[in-house]
Amino acid sequence: MEILTFEYTAAKPLPRRAHVGVVSSGDLEILFEPSPDQRTHVVVRTRFDGYGEIWKAVLDRFFAQHDVAAKIEINDFGATPGVVSLRLAQGLEVSRS
Amino acid sequence: MIAKVPLKTSFIELRARDRAAAILDTGTFQEILGPFDRLESPHLAPQNIVPQSDDGVVVAQGLIDGESAVVIAIEGAFQGGGIGEVSGAKFAGALELALRDNEHGRRTRPVLLFDTGGVRLQEANYGLLAIAEIGSAMVALRRYVPVVGVIPGMVGCFGGMSITAGLCSTLIMTREGRLGLNGPEVIEQEAGIGEFDASDRQLIWNTVGGAQRHATGFADVLVEDDVTVVTGAVQDAFRRGVPAEHRSAQVDRYLSRLAGIDLKHLDGPMLRERWGKERGEEPEELLKSPDGQGGQTGEKGPVSRGRVWLEALCGGSQLPMTGSSSVLCTDSTLGDERVRYISVVPDPDNRFPRARQGEVGLNEGWTLARVVRDAVDEDVDGERRAIVAIVDVPSQAYGYREELLGIHQACAAAVDAYATARLAGHPVVALIVGNAISGAFLAHGLQANRILALDAPGVQVQVMSKKSAATVTRRSIAELEEIAKKVPGAAYDIRSFASLGAVHGLMGGIDADAPGDKEIQRILNALSDAIAAARSGPRDLSNRLTSVEARTGRSASILVRERMTEQWN
Structure with a gap:
């Protein structure tokens, strides 16, 4: 298990907290909460060590496209980059609905 | 005009949270201890396993x-739905509050x-204790409302959770x-593999x-995998009320x-026939089986700690025994107490x-029930x-039959x-003299007051x-032993188990195989003291969480119940 942290600057606040996904094989759980500041804080706990670069690439890309100030916790059990992006987008959707 | 055809929605494909919401009337779902309460397992991260924020159990009022x-819904996708300390405490705690x-x-x-x-193997004995507490709450709850x-x-x-299913008032399955x-x-x-x-x-x-279990009477209702059908079956079960006699x-x-x-000729189709x-018929007269089941058990069997201690505590082997050749039962006195x-x-x-x-097998489980219930029935007015x-049970019986x-x-x-005996006021004491393992211990010992x-x-x-644990969790035995040092609930020795707070007396300096006078x-x-303590103590299993050891040994089990009580409506 590896713990990774990331931070991004952001302007738009997250409307409401949201929870998506399950820590099951090939999937992940994400908890979204409003951020106390104008930043996005991401903490990833992943089952598989050594994928920090890929996580950074996926999250950099996502938060370049989505401006949202949030506290985000990810519990990962081997989700592919595609699944990670989908779950992140789903979480934002749930938060706004 | 075209009639609206309602779409079939799979219940199986829903995740635990959505399953719970589907069972409850629309718009009434209110989660207790949800993901943002962050009561996750404290035992997984030290074992390099990513925890889940709800520990895989969703409780919703x-x-x-x-x-x-x-509704208590287990998330099967997280760690195979295994019951750990937190998920088990959520399950048991919700039933205890429903009972209240x-x-x-x-x-x-x-x-x-x-x-x-069943039990989450990484948290072994925490799960075992939780399943005992779940069973205890269910038996108490069934007096008021169907479970x-x-x-x-x-x-x-x-x-162990199959035993929980076996305690339900109504059990609904899909194919x-x-x-x-x-x-x-x-x-x-x-x-x-031959077995x-x-x-x-x-x-x-x-x-x-599911079809086999329903056809042979172990499940009450067989339903299609459809949200409306499952929800309807649950509602019907409550409308029928508490059954006259639970399975x-x-x-x-x-x-x-x-x-x-x-x-010799037993298989699935034969059993269905x-x-x-026989389903729905009155019980037949008790048949005597070829092995003398239900008959006299005077024959001296092999030496085992279970037999040695039974004879030692009753003062000899000449006492009349009831039960069967594998379940010995005798009445004796201890001070002013009558003891079975x-x-x-x-x-x-x-x-x-x-x-x-x-091992605890089929006859053993039912015979244990028989000899305990006989005592309850005989003492009902006194x-x-x-x-x-x-x-001293090495395991449950592992077999096809x-x-x-x-x-x-x-x-x-x-x-x-x-x-039932404990709730009726019988002091129930377990004395562990050898192995106390898994389903066998759940059936024989873990429902005791002390x-x-x-x-x-x-x-x-x-x-x-x-x-087996190594096979199931894909670890080596050496890795398992290393983990047991960090997580007391995953250890096998009695001192580690005692550190979880459920043991009221741990007695050293005794030869377990050949005890002296x-x-x-x-x-x-010690038994005498335990019986007295049971008579004056609670009839439920709450004292397992109020002991000094439990405060540290099962702190998560206690925390879950406290937080759940705060949120309960």
């Missing part, structure tokens, strides 16, 4: 058919959505649901599948059914070959005698009987042999 309800509601005149309907392989269980399917319902005590892989590992071929799909479904209390019926079974026809001693012992002639080494379970004939139900019967244990070599508590006297004194 709401309404069913307009009446107050609580019902005791205070507020009808709260409990629904259990199973999707679980409705659903096994929708994916993982199914296995291990995709599976129910059994020991999973096929574990039976193959423990008993060999059970875990790759034979048809064999598995004809043994533990786990139908002791004579099942002992008689077992005695009448021809083991035999027990399918019960022990499961090896029986080389047991007609079930997988239960010859002292002083409730004490019941002492002498625990055992699963087919419902060993989970036999274990549930024993759990039901011991819990637990005493010898601090001696060969006394251990665990949920699965190291070899002074040692026997010490144990008799």
Whole structure:
């Protein structure tokens, strides 16, 4: 298990907290909460060590496209980059609905 | 004009949270201890396993058919739905609060959505203790309101949680649901491929599948995998109310059914024909089986700690025994107390070959229920005698016939009987003199008010042999032993188990195989104290969480209950 942290600057606040996904094989759980500041804080706990670069690439890309100030916790059990992006987008959707 | 055809929606494909919401009346779902409360397992990260924010159990209050309800849904996708300390405490705590509601005149309907392989092996004995507490709350709760269980399917319902399913007032399954005590892989590992071929799909479904379980009477309702149908079946179960006699209390019926079974030609289709026809009929007269089941048990069997201690505590082997050749039971006195001693012992002639080494098998589970219930019935108008379970059980019986004939139900019967006795005011004391393992310990010992244990070599508590646990969790035995040093609930020795707070007396300096007179006297004194403490203490299992050891040893179990009580409506 590896713990990774990331931070991004952001302007738009997250409307409401949201929870998506399950820590099951090939999937992940994400908890979204409003951020106390104008930043996005991401903490990833992943089952598989050594994928920090890929996580950074996926999250950099996502938060370049989505401006949202949030506290985000990810519990990962081997989700592919595609699944990670989908779950992140789903979480934002749930938060706004 | 085209009529609207409602779309079929799969219940199985829903995740636990959505399953719970589907069971509750629309818009009434209110989660207790949800993901943002972050009560995750404290034991997984130290083992390099990513935890989940709800630990895989969703508890939601709401309404069913307009009446107050609580749904407990297990997430099978997270760690196979395994019951750990936190998920187990959420499950047990919700039932305890539902019980409190019902005791205070507020009808709260409990629904259990199973999707679980049983105890989470990484948290072993924490899960075992939680399952005992779940069973205890269910037996108490069933006096007020039906406890409705659903096994929708994916993982199914296995291990200790199959015993929980066996305690339900109504059990609903789909064809995709599976129910059994020991999973096929574990039976193959423990008993060999000749006993059970875990790759034979048809064999598995004809043994533990929903259609088979329904046809042979172990499940009450077989439903289509559809949200509306499942929800409707749950509502119907509550409309029917508490059954006159729960399946786990139908002791004579099942002992008689077992005695009448021809083991040589037994298989799934044959059982459907035999027990399918009998469904709904009155219990038959108790048949005597070829091994003398239900008869005299004067014959001296092999030496075992269970037998040695039973004879030692009763003052000799000349006392009349009831029970069977594998379940010894005798009444004696201890000071002013009448005491019924019960022990499961090896029986080389047991007609079930997988239960010859002292395992708790089919006959053992139902016979334990018989001898405990006899004491309850006989004492109904008088002083409730004490019941002492002498625990030396190497495991539950791992076998094909055992699963087919419902060993989970036999274990549930024993759990039901011991819990019923305790709730009726019988002091129930467990004395661990040897192995106290898994489903066998759940059935024989873990429903006691007080637990005493010898601090001696060969006394251990665990949920699965190291070899099987290694296979299931894909770890080496060395890795498992390393983990046991960090997580006391995953250790096998009695001192680690005692650190969880459920043992009220750990007694050292005693020869567990050949106790001397002074040692026997010490144990008799301890039993006497335990019986007195049980008489003045609570009738539920709450004292396991109020002990000094539990405050540190099971702090998460306590925290979950505190936080849940705060949020409960």
